[in-house]
Each structure stands twice: as C-alpha cells, then as structure tokens.
Amino acid sequence: MKEMIIATKNAGKAKEFIEIFSPMGYTVKTLLDFPDAPDIEETGATFEENALLKAEGIAKYFNRIVIADDSGLAIDALEGRPGVYSARYAGESKDDEANIAKVLEELKEVPEEKRTAHFHCTLALTGPCMEPVIVEGMCDGVILTEKRGTSGFGYDPIFYVPALGKTMAEMNGEEKNSISHRGNAIRKLREWVKNAEGVI
Numbered sequence: 001m002k003e004m005i006i007a008t009k010n011a012g013k014a015k016e017f018i019e020i021f022s023p024m025g026y027t028v029k030t031l032l033d034f035p036d037a038p039d040i041e042e043t044g045a046t047f048e049e050n051a052l053l054k055a056e057g058i059a060k061y062f063n064r065i066v067i068a069d070d071s072g073l074a075i076d077a078l079e080g081r082p083g084v085y086s087a088r089y090a091g092e093s094k095d096d097e098a099n100i101a102k103v104l105e106e107l108k109e110v111p112e113e114k115r116t117a118h119f120h121c122t123l124a125l126t127g128p129c130m131e132p133v134i135v136e137g138m139c140d141g142v143i144l145t146e147k148r149g150t151s152g153f154g155y156d157p158i159f160y161v162p163a164l165g166k167t168m169a170e171m172n173g174e175e176k177n178s179i180s181h182r183g184n185a186i187r188k189l190r191e192w193v194k195n196a197e198g199v200i
C-alpha cells in the first residue's frame with residue numbers, strides 16, 4: 001500500500017489532498033490521524049518558510065517523506081493581507097467566521113472593481129536525506145460583500161471565482177480542485193510524486 005503523510009491539522013485541506021491523491025492509489029494520512037505529532041510553530045515571514053518549517057519538523061518526527069501546505073488569501077486593497085496570517089487573522093482561535101467578518105469589515109468601503117484577491121498555496125515535500133521540493137499554486141478571485149455557499153472551509157464563502165461564476169463554497173470538491181490554488185500546486189507536485197514512486 002502506498003501511503004502519503006500530509007503535515008496538516010486542517011480538515012478542509014485534508015479532504016482536498018485525499019480527493020486528488022486517492023485516485024493515484026495513495027492512502028492519505030494527516031496529522032489529524034496522529035494526535036501526538038508535534039505542533040510546529042509557523043514563525044516564517046513567507047508561505048515558503050512556513051511550508052518548509054512544517055514539512056521539515058514533521059518529516060523528522062516520522063523519519064520519512066511528508067508534504068506540508070502553507071496557504072492564504074491575499075487581498076489587493078489590503079496590500080496582500082491577511083496573507084501568511086490568514087488562519088489567525090481575527091485571533092489565535094483560528095475561527096473562520098471571525099476571519100471572514102474581519103475581512104468584510106475592512107473592505108466595507110471598497111467598491112466591487114477594487115475587491116480583487118488571490119489565494120496562494122505553497123507545498124513543501126521533504127524527508128530524510130533529500131533536498132526539499134517546493135511548488136506554488138494560485139487562484140484569482142473577487143471578495144464578495146456577503147457569504148455565499150456552504151462547502152469548503154476558511155474564506156471560501158466570500159471568494160468568488162469569475163471563471164466558474166461561483167464562490168469556492170458553491171463548488172463541489174471536483175470543481176474547486178480543478179481551479180484552486182491547492183489543486184494547481186498539487187498538480188505540479190503530482191508529476192514529481194509519480195516519478196518518485198517507490199521512494200514515497
């Protein structure tokens with residue numbers, strides 16, 4: 001059996017990794033399956049630094065190859081915020097509703113044409129005796145003035161993707177993965193994973 005460990009405690013991300021890697025024959029495990037795994041502090045200033053911190057810390061713990069995901073929402077009118085602080089934008093409790101409320105409040109006076117944003121995802125794959133592999137994915141969208149849809153996680157209900165005419169929370173898993181920052185990044189890593197079959 002091929003098993004892949006994703007160094008995340010986020011159930012929303014976990015679902016998306018499973019949707020993409022299961023059809024390739026991988027059993028996907030996350031840190032939700034390993035409650036004793038260490039908490040890695042995300043002290044980096046960039047998505048890449050944080051993805052590497054998580055991947056290296058967890059790879060060391062398991063002594064095997066793992067993948068970590070650091071991602072976030074960058075809003076143009078807020079000079080790229082919440083960015084690397086997306087998970088904890090409204091406080092340490094990592095509350096999706098509170099994060100959305102804070103963003104909507106900050107954008108209250110911003111007209112539709114200036115509400116452009118993108119989601120960013122950096123993935124780091126590393127393990128014992130190897131140089132890390134880093135890939136990135138992006139997805140462009142517009143921040144709505146209120147929530148729409150109930151799927152997904154995080155900022156999905158206010159992130160409208162013009163290409164599909166839906167918010168990310170109105171998409172099913174397949175639709176979101178086909179255009180999302182995470183889907184785009186995983187597709188880049190997928191080629192690497194295919195070539196490394198047997199190593200992972």
Ligand SMILES: O=P(O)(O)OP(=O)(O)OP(=O)(O)OC[C@H]1O[C@@H](n2cnc3c(O)ncnc32)[C@H](O)[C@@H]1O
Pocket residue numbers: 007008009010013042069070071072073086087088099119152153154155156168180182
């Ligand atoms: O660090 P791990 O354990 O992976 O889980 P996390 O939720 O803390 O993940 P990050 O540190 O990478 O923070 C990413 C935040 O950005 C937001 N985000 C990332 N990808 C998203 C997506 O696909 N849809 C909606 N929001 C997303 C959401 O608020 C996440 O909590």
Ligand SMILES: [Mg+2]
Pocket residue numbers: 042087
């Ligand atoms: Mg985190």
